[in-house]
Amino acid sequence: MTTSKYPILQVDDHTIFRSGLSKLLAESECFMIQAEAATIEQACACLQQQPELALMILDINLAGQNSLDQIPLLRQFHADIPILIMSMYPPDQFAAAAYRAGANAYLSKDACHEELQLALSSIVTGGIWLNPSARLATDDTPNQGYPHERLSERELDILKSLANGESLTDIGSRMFLSVKTVSTYRTRILEKLNLTNNAELIKYALTHGLSV
Structure with missing residues (x-):
């Protein structure tokens, strides 16, 4: 019996990274990259056209634009979609800001395959996933956050x-x-x-x- 996979929208402006992650998740039993976007505008279009999308993997920096500021816009097209932020920066710099913006999980791009699978599995029903580094960052960061997080x-x-x-x-x-x-x-x-x-x-x- 074939188990259907959760379809993911990946939003990242680096083609090579998108391709690599897509190939990585192709081996997953539970998840697959179904749609890709390089901009917030393209991401909105994908969410509008493919309501079956179950998860979103979102880079923070999209051509110089801070995607955390655009999460409310993305939510207009799919209010309940869990969002995993993937960034080149470690959790202690942006994790707290990501969670305050409405993300469900935060991973740095050097995370291992097992950690990615764990994060996706944890948030697929709309929950929050915190790895130890992200938990420390959110615990230690004041409620208003640091200015550089913006x-x-x-x-x-x-x-x-x-x-x-x-x-x-x-x-x-x-x-x-x-x-x-x-x-x-x-x-x-x-x-x-x-x-x-x-x-x-x-x-x-x-x-x-x-x-x-």
């Missing part, structure tokens, strides 16, 4: 780079961005953190363990 992954990268002494030119070269674009990111970061200059930014990064 940054996109790209903004957080640039914050760390600035705090580590990289110039705008060096950052732009490494990230394939113009100096003007990096400068715009810097301005946005300062605004979100309520800071006024690089000195304050460096102090903030050191205080919160965001620099090496």
